[in-house]
Amino acid sequence: MVTSSGSSFVIETSELVKMYGPHLALDGVNLKLERGATGFLGPNGAGKSTFFKCILGLIKTTSGDGSVLGYDIRTQGEMIRSRIGYMPEYDSLDPDLIAIDQVRYSGELLGMNSKQATQRAHEVLEYVGLKDQRYRKIETFSTGMKQATKLACALIHDPEILICDEPTNGLDSRARTFMLDTLKKTVTDGGRSVLMSGHVMDDIQEVCENIVMIHQGRIVVHRQINELARQVDVEIEISVWGGSSKMQTALEERGMSVRRLGRVMRVKQDSPETINQILSTAADCNVQVRKLNEYKPDLEDIFLLIMERLGQEVKGAKDLMTEGHTGGGEDF
Amino acid sequence: MEVAYGSGDGDENASAKVSGQDASMGAIFEQKYRPWEGKLGPRWIRNYAIFRHHVYGIFTSKGHRQYHAFVRLSIVVIFLGALTPIAMLFLSSLFGGTEDELARMWGVNRYNLWGQVLGYFPRNLCFWPLLTAMVVGGMISDDRKNGTSAIYFSRPVTRTDYTIMKFVSVAVILGFVIIFSYVAYYTAAIVFRGEGWAYLVDTLPLFIAGLFCGILLVFTYTSIGLALSSISQSRFFSAIAFLSVIYGTKLVALLVDAQFDSSILYILSPYDCLAHIGQYLLGIELNYDHPLSLSIVSILLMNTISIGILTTRVSSLEVTRE
Numbered sequence: 290m291v292t293s294s295g296s297s298f299v300i301e302t303s304e305l306v307k308m309y310g311p312h313l314a315l316d317g318v319n320l321k322l323e324r325g326a327t328g329f330l331g332p333n334g335a336g337k338s339t340f341f342k343c344i345l346g347l348i349k350t351t352s353g354d355g356s357v358l359g360y361d362i363r364t365q366g367e368m369i370r371s372r373i374g375y376m377p378e379y380d381s382l383d384p385d386l387i388a389i390d391q392v393r394y395s396g397e398l399l400g401m402n403s404k405q406a407t408q409r410a411h412e413v414l415e416y417v418g419l420k421d422q423r424y425r426k427i428e429t430f431s432t433g434m435k436q437a438t439k440l441a442c443a444l445i446h447d448p449e450i451l452i453c454d455e456p457t458n459g460l461d462s463r464a465r466t467f468m469l470d471t472l473k474k475t476v477t478d479g480g481r482s483v484l485m486s487g488h489v490m491d492d493i494q495e496v497c498e499n500i501v502m503i504h505q506g507r508i509v510v511h512r513q514i515n516e517l518a519r520q521v522d523v524e525i526e527i528s529v530w531g532g533s534s535k536m537q538t539a540l541e542e543r544g545m546s547v548r549r550l551g552r553v554m555r556v557k558q559d560s561p562e563t564i565n566q567i568l569s570t571a572a573d574c575n576v577q578v579r580k581l582n583e584y585k586p587d588l589e590d591i592f593l594l595i596m597e598r599l600g601q602e603v604k605g606a607k608d609l610m611t612e613g614h615t616g617g618g619e620d621f
Numbered sequence: 622m623e624v625a626y627g628s629g630d631g632d633e634n635a636s637a638k639v640s641g642q643d644a645s646m647g648a649i650f651e652q653k654y655r656p657w658e659g660k661l662g663p664r665w666i667r668n669y670a671i672f673r674h675h676v677y678g679i680f681t682s683k684g685h686r687q688y689h690a691f692v693r694l695s696i697v698v699i700f701l702g703a704l705t706p707i708a709m710l711f712l713s714s715l716f717g718g719t720e721d722e723l724a725r726m727w728g729v730n731r732y733n734l735w736g737q738v739l740g741y742f743p744r745n746l747c748f749w750p751l752l753t754a755m756v757v758g759g760m761i762s763d764d765r766k767n768g769t770s771a772i773y774f775s776r777p778v779t780r781t782d783y784t785i786m787k788f789v790s791v792a793v794i795l796g797f798v799i800i801f802s803y804v805a806y807y808t809a810a811i812v813f814r815g816e817g818w819a820y821l822v823d824t825l826p827l828f829i830a831g832l833f834c835g836i837l838l839v840f841t842y843t844s845i846g847l848a849l850s851s852i853s854q855s856r857f858f859s860a861i862a863f864l865s866v867i868y869g870t871k872l873v874a875l876l877v878d879a880q881f882d883s884s885i886l887y888i889l890s891p892y893d894c895l896a897h898i899g900q901y902l903l904g905i906e907l908n909y910d911h912p913l914s915l916s917i918v919s920i921l922l923m924n925t926i927s928i929g930i931l932t933t934r935v936s937s938l939e940v941t942r943e
Contacts, residue, residue: 348776349941367777371661375775377940381768385687393684397670398776400661412655420650447657471652479654481770 293565299324299450299482300344302362305353307506314339316506317353322484326476328493328514329486330592331503337523340503341452345370357450371399374443378454381439384428388419388438391427391615395442406445412442418467433464440471451475452483457492465492488593502595510595517591520560524548524555525563528580529571536576557582667778668786675790676761692755696798699748703802706737707809714813729810729824731903734831737803738838739899745892749799749842750867756794757846757863759856760787761935766854770938784935788843795839802833826902834899841891841920844927851934867892885909888919895920 300322307315315336329337342348344357346366355362357369382391389410396406414423417437422430427438436456441452456472457465473496475481487493493500494514502510509531510517529536533552540547543566556567564581571578678686679693706727713723727733739745762769773783807828811821844868850859870890877886887893887909897909897916909916 299832334649342940345775345940367779370775373775375771375940377768377771379768379771381771383686383763383767383769390684394670394674395772395776397674398667398778400663400666400777401659402662402666405659412657416652416654417653418650430716445657446659446661474652474654479656535811574929 296324297324300355300357300484301383302344302355305340305343305351305355306351307336307343307348308351314326314411315343315507318506318508320501320508320511320519321480322501324480324482326472326483326485326497326499327499327501329484329501329503330362330488330490330493331486335503336506337503338454339506341375341454341484345373345375345452347396349602361619374446374447374448374451376436376439376443376451376456378456380435382427382435382442385426387424387426388414388430388434389423391438392423392441392445396445401446409445409536410441413444414438416444417441418472430465432472433461433468436460436468437471440468444475447479448481449481450484455487455489456485457487457489469495470601502592504595517600518585521591523558524584525567526553526555526559526580526582526584527567527571527578528553530577530579532574532576535574536571539570539574540567558583638828641919664777664782665739667776668782671773671778671783671786672790672793675787675792679794692782695755696752696794699752700798700802702743703737703798704805706733706806710806710809710813714815724814728814729807729827731827731905734803734807734827735834735899735903735905737806738799738831738835739892739896741892741896744898745867749795749838750864752798753791753795753842753846754860756791756865757843757850758860759850760847760859761850761931762789762853762856762859765938767849773936773942774940780932780935784932787849788931790849792839792843793844796836799839800832800835803831807831830902830904831899834895834902837898837920838895841895841924844924844931845891848927848930849935851931884908887911888915891920894923 296531298321301318302318302320305315305318305320306313313337318336318340329340330335339348343350344355344362346357346360346362346369350363358372359370360368362369386394389407392410393403393406393530396409397403411420411423414420418439419434419437419441422434427435430438436458440456443453451472453472457468460468469492472483472485476483476496483496485493485496498513498515499508500512500514500517520616529552533554535548537547537549537554540554540556545559545566549554553597556563558564567581568578673685675686677684679696682688709723709727713721713727716723730906736935739798759766764773774780774877807824810816846859846863849862849866850856853859853862867890871892874884874886874890878884887897888911893909894916897907899911899921900907900909901913907913
């Protein structure tokens with residue numbers, strides 16, 4: 290799908306800089322997001338919220354350009370916010386209202402007339418699983434139901450982009466699964482784009498195919514999650530019994546890279562022979578290998594690895610990342 | 622069941638299997654994304670939605686902002702209290718001629734028109750400050766407390782529109798009681814006593830002066846009240862702070878006046894500044910020794926400062942998490 294400007298990207302920014310006084314919140318952000326689900330990761334204060342505020346046209350950027358769905362973020366904020374659904378992380382609901390009225394009012398604030406907003410509020414509340422609770426006061430809702438109501442408020446006008454700020458915060462396992470399924474369905478069935486920020490890597494991995502990592506106002510990684518996972522070293526995870534230290538020393542003497550967590554060790558797989566080498570080392574050391582499997586890195590591993598590396602030199606992301614992590618490209 | 626009522630020796634591993642599988646919730650639910658093909662309305666529809674949400678809530682609790690039953694009841698009592706001169710006008714039209722005592726006491730004249738809006742007791746001691754305190758209490762502070770500002774600002778509602786519509790909503794509710802009761806009083810005086818065009822021409826300038834005073838009072842109380850509402854997360858604080866400003870400044874000025882025979886500190890009291898201007902406009906004897914210009918400047922300053930605080934605080938309302 291092509292946006293009103295003719296571009297296939299839903300969000301584009303170029304050298305976006307935002308300064309709060311002397312504090313640099315966004316440092317030359319270059320980003321091109323295609324349709325689909327994208328996860329935003331970064332520690333607190335990394336610039337995620339500032340970036341969202343910039344693309345919603347809520348704050349003035351210090352320099353640089355940007356567009357959302359073809360609309361300029363500096364001059365067409367209202368148009369952008371008409372076509373975006375935003376689900377805040379914290380409570381943003383009037384506890385005295387019943388759910389249907391809250392969702393209807395949020396639709397009216399977008400310019401829907403009362404009849405349209407009421408009809409649509411029923412539809413979206415059903416979609417988020419609150420059909421039977423729509424006439425209950427929000428103050429009686431659980432955290433999961435409040436999150437679902439916020440999602441309904443964001444979806445009422447069928448936005449092209451849905452921005453969710455930590456949508457699974459405070460949810461139990463069942464509510465979390467439902468929320469993530471709903472977001473996935475919004476992308477797959479609804480054909481909408483979802484931008485989701487959070488700290489829980491599993492959630493982002495479950496919904497998103499792309500990931501953007503922000504650190505100290507810079508985009509340090511922007512790739513497909515699967516692609517990124519492939520670029521992290523593959524390891525063989527073994528669980529040993531009777532002589533872990535001896536085994537670790539023996540493996541390292543044979544030139545293998547070992548990470549040890551108690552009786553569990555992860556050995557970097559340099560070649561298909563690695564498994565045989567591990568087993569023969571175990572036999573030589575007279576150590577039992579009770580479990581052996583290929584360890585698949587998840588987003589958490591990738592995130593921690595990248596942040597650990599960034600911690601060594603704050604602004605030197607490009608220098609610190611290996612070609613394997615960056616894919617060898619100009620932009621991560 | 623074996624665990625609870627079994628005949629074993631009690632040394633076995635006591636565990637009960639409740640269910641072999643997760644029980645079905647018993648609800649048929651098909652989650653289906655439904656697109657919406659409608660068109661969003663222009664800016665005035667969004668602004669009208671804000672206005673309607675706040676103002677209609679006074680009349681009906683369904684679907685609009687919730688005002689506590691006590692607040693709604695108090696507004697009704699204040700409204701009826703403000704309309705009591707109409708009942709007296711009605712009685713005077715039934716029992717007396719043009720010169721009767723009731724007509725002199727309750728009929729249209731400079732003092733009564735001034736008093737209908739700016740009289741201290743009961744209107745500016747009991748009615749208007751309480752009414753304002755109850756209405757503005759949670760108007761903005763609730764948005765800050767509940768985070769509902771995000772509902773506004775993540776949508777195409779600008780902070781200017783938000784502030785203006787909140788202001789207009791409060792002003793309309795106050796105006797409905799204060800201005801409406803004033804207009805109703807004047808209209809009733811003409812209708813009940815069957816007055817003609819000459820009476821209308823004679824009294825219209827006074828009526829318009831009183832109307833201007835009413836609008837100025839509504840504007841001033843609204844701006845001060847909303848400024849206080851915007852600096853807090855507590856509707857109680859906003860209400861108490863407003864009453865403190867109105868009564869506190871009046872009391873201090875009164876004590877200074879009584880002790881030192883100087884009315885200058887009345888320029889700190891919003892009510893007294895308005896009363897001073899109203900006395901001048903309606904041509905009645907001034908109760909204040911200091912120049913009128915000071916009261917005018919004071920009112921202008923109070924409104925400017927209040928609106929300044931209001932806009933500054935509204936601009937600090939957040940959309941995203943800090």
